[in-house]
Amino acid sequence: MNAIALEGVTRSFCGRRVLRGVSAAAAAGRVVGLLGRNGEGKTTLMRILLDILEADAGTVEVLGRRPDGSGELRRRVGYVPERPSFHDFMTLGEALDLRRRLFPSWNREKAASLAAHLGLELSARVSAASKGTLGKLAWVCAAAHEPDLFLLDEPTSGLDALVRDDLLSNLISELHGSGKTFLIANHRMEELSGLLDEVWLLHGGAVAVHDAEALRTQARRVTGRPKAGGEAAPSGALRLPGVGALAEYAVFGKEDEARLLADGLLEGAESRPMPLSETLKVLLMSSGGAL
Amino acid sequence: MIQIDPESSVAINDQIKAGLRGLVARGLLRPGDEAPSIRSLAVRLRVNPNTVARAFRELTLEGFFEARRGEGNVIAEAALRNVKKGLGNLAGGLAEAVRLAHRGGLGWPDIEAVVKDVRREEP
Amino acid sequence: MKELILLELRKQRLAFIGLAAAVVASVPMVALGARWAHAGVREPLSALMLFWTLMGLPGVAALFGATAGAGLRAEPAASAESVLPLPPQRRALAALAAAAVYAALLAALVLAVALTASPGWRSTLLEQNWVQPTITRSFFHLMGFGMAHILALSFVCAFAFGHGLAGGLAGLFIGAFADATLAAAWGLQELFKERDILAPGWVLILMLLCLGGALFALRKASSRLERRAGLGWWHGPLCGLAMLVGAALCLLTLGATFTRLVSAPQPLRRDPYFQEGREWGAGWSSPALRKAAGQGCLAVTLEGELALFTPKGERVVLVPGGPRRTLSDVAAFPLWRIRSAAWDEDGSLWVLLSVTRGGPGDLSLLHGRPGGRFEVHSAVEGDVHLIVRNGRQLGLIRWAWERNSYAFLPAKGKRPVWKPLTPKERDWAPAGLPSQFHADGLSADGTLWQSNGPQAMTLIGPAGKAASLVDVSTALAGLPRPARRVKERAVLLRAQEGELWVLLAGRWLCRVDGKSGEVRKRWRLAARPMDALRSVQPVEEGFFLHDGERIHFVDWEGRSKRLT
Numbered sequence: 019m020n021a022i023a024l025e026g027v028t029r030s031f032c033g034r035r036v037l038r039g040v041s042a043a044a045a046a047g048r049v050v051g052l053l054g055r056n057g058e059g060k061t062t063l064m065r066i067l068l069d070i071l072e073a074d075a076g077t078v079e080v081l082g083r084r085p086d087g088s089g090e091l092r093r094r095v096g097y098v099p100e101r102p103s104f105h106d107f108m109t110l111g112e113a114l115d116l117r118r119r120l121f122p123s124w125n126r127e128k129a130a131s132l133a134a135h136l137g138l139e140l141s142a143r144v145s146a147a148s149k150g151t152l153g154k155l156a157w158v159c160a161a162a163h164e165p166d167l168f169l170l171d172e173p174t175s176g177l178d179a180l181v182r183d184d185l186l187s188n189l190i191s192e193l194h195g196s197g198k199t200f201l202i203a204n205h206r207m208e209e210l211s212g213l214l215d216e217v218w219l220l221h222g223g224a225v226a227v228h229d230a231e232a233l234r235t236q237a238r239r240v241t242g243r244p245k246a247g248g249e250a251a252p253s254g255a256l257r258l259p260g261v262g263a264l265a266e267y268a269v270f271g272k273e274d275e276a277r278l279l280a281d282g283l284l285e286g287a288e289s290r291p292m293p294l295s296e297t298l299k300v301l302l303m304s305s306g307g308a309l
Numbered sequence: 310m311i312q313i314d315p316e317s318s319v320a321i322n323d324q325i326k327a328g329l330r331g332l333v334a335r336g337l338l339r340p341g342d343e344a345p346s347i348r349s350l351a352v353r354l355r356v357n358p359n360t361v362a363r364a365f366r367e368l369t370l371e372g373f374f375e376a377r378r379g380e381g382n383v384i385a386e387a388a389l390r391n392v393k394k395g396l397g398n399l400a401g402g403l404a405e406a407v408r409l410a411h412r413g414g415l416g417w418p419d420i421e422a423v424v425k426d427v428r429r430e431e432p
Numbered sequence: 433m434k435e436l437i438l439l440e441l442r443k444q445r446l447a448f449i450g451l452a453a454a455v456v457a458s459v460p461m462v463a464l465g466a467r468w469a470h471a472g473v474r475e476p477l478s479a480l481m482l483f484w485t486l487m488g489l490p491g492v493a494a495l496f497g498a499t500a501g502a503g504l505r506a507e508p509a510a511s512a513e514s515v516l517p518l519p520p521q522r523r524a525l526a527a528l529a530a531a532a533v534y535a536a537l538l539a540a541l542v543l544a545v546a547l548t549a550s551p552g553w554r555s556t557l558l559e560q561n562w563v564q565p566t567i568t569r570s571f572f573h574l575m576g577f578g579m580a581h582i583l584a585l586s587f588v589c590a591f592a593f594g595h596g597l598a599g600g601l602a603g604l605f606i607g608a609f610a611d612a613t614l615a616a617a618w619g620l621q622e623l624f625k626e627r628d629i630l631a632p633g634w635v636l637i638l639m640l641l642c643l644g645g646a647l648f649a650l651r652k653a654s655s656r657l658e659r660r661a662g663l664g665w666w667h668g669p670l671c672g673l674a675m676l677v678g679a680a681l682c683l684l685t686l687g688a689t690f691t692r693l694v695s696a697p698q699p700l701r702r703d704p705y706f707q708e709g710r711e712w713g714a715g716w717s718s719p720a721l722r723k724a725a726g727q728g729c730l731a732v733t734l735e736g737e738l739a740l741f742t743p744k745g746e747r748v749v750l751v752p753g754g755p756r757r758t759l760s761d762v763a764a765f766p767l768w769r770i771r772s773a774a775w776d777e778d779g780s781l782w783v784l785l786s787v788t789r790g791g792p793g794d795l796s797l798l799h800g801r802p803g804g805r806f807e808v809h810s811a812v813e814g815d816v817h818l819i820v821r822n823g824r825q826l827g828l829i830r831w832a833w834e835r836n837s838y839a840f841l842p843a844k845g846k847r848p849v850w851k852p853l854t855p856k857e858r859d860w861a862p863a864g865l866p867s868q869f870h871a872d873g874l875s876a877d878g879t880l881w882q883s884n885g886p887q888a889m890t891l892i893g894p895a896g897k898a899a900s901l902v903d904v905s906t907a908l909a910g911l912p913r914p915a916r917r918v919k920e921r922a923v924l925l926r927a928q929e930g931e932l933w934v935l936l937a938g939r940w941l942c943r944v945d946g947k948s949g950e951v952r953k954r955w956r957l958a959a960r961p962m963d964a965l966r967s968v969q970p971v972e973e974g975f976f977l978h979d980g981e982r983i984h985f986v987d988w989e990g991r992s993k994r995l996t
Contacts, residue, residue, distance in 0.1 A: 070515065088519045092517040103511040106508060120435060121517060187352045208316070209355070211315040212357065215357065231320060234315075234316075236318075238318075
């Protein structure tokens with residue numbers, strides 16, 4: 019069963035089309051990285067999945083249910099927003115308490131142990147809490163009600179290295195044996211590259227799905243001197259910004275690599291494996307992320 | 310402990326397997342030792358526990374792990390033997406590569422420079 | 433839901449505490465100020481509580497509503513709440529409920545402070561020294577509705593604008609306008625209680641429409657809370673319309689109520705006392721006079737139009753009405769009233785009209801013919817009535833404490849010459865004053881009768897003595913149960929060929945046998961006369977009846993027709 023199923027999802031704001039026909043699906047238990055530049059619609063997509071925003075067109079199914087505006091869907095989804103916000107007159111403990119009363123599946127022991135594990139002082143005031151503390155609190159709020167789907171929007175941005183470590187460890191613990199699905203938007207994909215099962219690249223309002231394993235093992239960078247008359251990139255290869263007289267291409271898979279070398283466009287071509295973070299950057303830069 | 314490079318083009322579960330085999334080869338893990346738990350290894354390495362689980366499954370199929378009742382995975386007796394054999398293969402392969410390089414025109418100082426470079430990269 | 437309301441109460445706590453403190457602190461401040469100015473404390477405190485009640489409470493409602501509405505969209509709470517598993521409509525409703533709780537608490541506080549701090553209010557409210565109990569009760573109802581309405585409107589406006597002050601002012605303005613017009617209409621109805629110009633059921637419907645419109649707008653607007661769906665351009669105007677429709681209807685209601693008040697003709701309430709003379713005898717009320725009287729029913733509107741309504745349904749205007757009066761004119765009550773009217777033997781009509789604002793004062797004696805000339809004959813002063821003396825001649829009687837006087841009709845333009853009325857002037861004393869005899873009414877054919885309660889009446893013979901007793905108890909018994917419970921006297925309308933037409937239980941026209949009292953035929957009237965005796969005028973073809981608002985004409989076969 020798919021945890022997330024999107025088909026032709028479109029959404030505009032004030033006449034500007036942010037999402038144009040997004041179609042993608044995530045099976046249960048997968049870890050999906052949502053990649054895209056700022057303003058491309060990552061947060062919009064998440065809000066649609068959360069049933070806070072309605073798609074103008076297309077079908078959305080989250081954990082087998084269609085969003086209906088009642089908020090029921092959010093009972094089974096754990097969300098960490100880009101900027102976590104809480105009622106600033108509350109203490110951390112009261113914030114957790116409020117959610118305990120509103121989420122039917124809230125696990126009190128888990129909330130307490132998570133909070134303790136992350137070093138949260140429950141009597142501290144939200145208004146006096148640091149960004150790191152709020153980030154940790156957001157994580158506890160997202161995880162304590164045992165959701166089947168996690169939507170994390172830049173969960174580690176602006177947090178110091180130790181807090182990031184803590185959150186990632188917790189994330190991995192959640193993953194273990196649970197069948198829970200994760201959709202994570204993170205700018206620093208290196209942090210997550212060991213975790214990802216697939217990557218959704220959001221560009222131009224559409225999503226291109228890539229298997230993370232395939233990208234990791236098959237992406238290669240080919241460098242060489244371009245022969246005269248060879249400017250156009252052959253199919254299956256992405257032209258990268260070169261250094262001086264050299265030209266660089268990114269290829270995915272042995273076939274494409276062989277074709278590029280056989281084309282005879284390059285002299286003295288060298289081929290190296292491309293690290294995942296570079297691959298993702300390349301995909302981001304290229305238009306549409308098409309291969 | 311083992312190192313994982315998530316950026317590397319080598320599949321992560323292969324890296325895990327290689328790392329564990331290396332530990333056994335260096336004598337840091339001995340037959341009869343408990344294997345690290347999937348969860349703790351995943352957290353330590355910052356990788357998907359499913360990937361670790363897959364590596365462990367493959368290692369068990371290989372005979373590297375033994376499942377003992379009530380104790381989870383344990384390094385098998387045969388593990389050391391297999392690793393040693395594997396190491397022998399690796400050493401043989403390296404010797405062959407050096408021979409080829411030398412016969413191909415690479416001088417001894419160049420060959421030693423390569424080894425030095427790699428050592429620097431992979432401590 | 434309870435959780436949400438508690439959360440909202442917590443969020444809005446500050447506004448409540450501040451206002452409550454202001455209410456409580458204002459009392460000693462005003463008391464001290466009064467003492468410092470060497471003035472009494474009682475009046476300033478009463479005035480202070482009046483301020484809090486009349487101006488303060490609506491303002492408080494607007495404040496709480498606007499604070500709650502704008503607070504729904506204030507960060508960081510809005511972001512924090514939007515991801516909770518709740519629909520936005522429920523959050524909006526919880527915020528509104530919390531604001532309502534605080535407003536109600538504050539109103540109770542104001543009331544409590546008024547009772548403890550102000551002796552004037554204490555005596556008014558507790559000891560029930562109400563000037564007009566119904567008006568005070570209505571005031572509380574209207575204030576309660578007004579607060580609820582203003583609260584809801586301010587909430588929606590503040591929420592829609594995202595701005596507390598603008599929303600609060602908008603809500604306060606619309607709400608106060610609606611409530612003021614509704615209160616004015618209600619006030620008119622209370623001032624003219626005998627009229628039926630505003631149905632209480634309609635007032636309730638208006639209140640529900642006002643509140644419902646605000647809630648509808650809230651429901652539509654709360655989906656905008658997270659900009660869930662792409663909204664059409666028509667959403668805003670629709671919500672605005674929903675909020676304004678109640679106020680518009682209140683204004684229309686006020687207009688309609690006022691129009692009904694000033695333009696519905698009010699007939700003279702007949703009082704045989706002053707229209708028939710003392711002498712009962714054959715031919716006492718001369719046929720010529722009776723024929724003249726059968727010409728129709730006189731009525732005057734508050735605008736001053738005097739008209740004669742004929743059985744056929746014609747409306748003959750005798751004195752045209754003035755321009756539409758303003759609200760202040762009407763409130764100085766009453767304006768135009770027919771004091772007394774009588775037909776002369778030659779078929780001309782005399783009408784005594786009071787033209788000043790209320791009380792005995794200046795009267796105008798008008799004379800003329802319907803359809804012909806009709807004009808002011810002379811001015812008269814005092815509590816004066818027209819009287820038919822001897823069954824033939826018209827004269828005037830003036831009541832003054834122990835100094836009653838009589839006069840003949842004056843010449844045109846002249847004032848009447850008053851002579852003291854003593855027991856010797858038997859011609860002039862109307863029936864029952866000071867004689868022993870008393871007739872309740874005169875039927876269409878000229879029969880005098882006296883009521884013996886709901887079940888019987890006495891017909892009076894030529895010499896003025898009791899002639900026969902008519903028992904209508906069997907007729908009454910034949911009526912449906914709800915009618916039997918009405919304690920209204922039986923009224924004789926017509927005696928013809930041994931049959932009597934009587935009005936029973938205020939609403940049933942029955943044709944009964946003169947001797948046995950058996951019902952031959954009966955009809956239930958479409959309208960109930962205000963007073964079975966005084967609001968009914970029998971003439972030859974049938975009878976006029978006035979139900980407080982409209983004049984109807986019913987013929988002797990029970991067919992009725994609305995004349996106004």
